[in-house]
Structures are given as C-alpha cells and as structure tokens.
Amino acid sequence: MEMTRARTLRIDRIACTGHGLCAELLPELVHLDEWGYPVLAQAAVPARLESHARRAVAACPVLALRTERPPR
Template sequence: MTRLRVDWPACRGRGLCQEVFPELIDLDEWGYPVLDGPVPDDQVARARDAVRVCPTLALRLVGG
C-alpha cells in the first residue's frame, strides 16, 4: 500500500501538492495538506507529480 506522508516541520502550506493531486489531497483552513488515505495503484504517477512540485520537499511517497 502506497501512501503520501508530510514532513510537517518542512511544510509551509503552499498548496501546490493539492493543485496537482486534488483527488487525494485537500487543504485545511491554513493551507496545509490533508491526505485522504492510501494512493490507488492507478494514481501513483500523479502522487509522484505532487511530491515533485513541493517547493520545500515536505511531501514523499512511502510503501508500495
């Protein structure tokens, strides 16, 4: 099972990850990501894109 994880001290709440992968990433009222469960196998490429656009390298894929 593949999941997205956030390095909270590194995250600055810019929201780029949510723009790239809105199906699995929501934003809270302060702009920080709220992750909605494991990444479906057919969405792993989009999750990688979300990881790639994070300007602070706070998002990563684990497992799978």
C-alpha cells in the same frame, strides 16, 4: 511472484510551508485546511494515481511530501 504493495503518501508537517501545490496536483488525495496546509483524505495511493502522486512529490518546493512503500 511478489504482490505489489500500495504506496503511502506522507507529509512532513514541520517542513511544509503551505504552498498548496500538492492539493492542486493531487486533489483526489489532498485537500487544504482553513490555514492552507495539506490534509490527506487517505494515505494509501491507488495504482491509478501513482504517477500523479510522484508529480506532486516532485513539485513540492520544500520537499515536505513523499511516497513510500509500507514495510513488509
């Protein structure tokens, strides 16, 4: 049986335009800096927040937020 690996949250800082939806939808993991750009409190997404992370990724208007599985 393979263990589930935690997803990681990533921000494409070049694509990000600072809309702030990610911090609004996922305040447990994302907060905004003084210019309104997202900063990750932690990159690992706890299992209890995976659905919230997916919703934040889907809501990003410039597709600058993504989740990924760590390499094996």
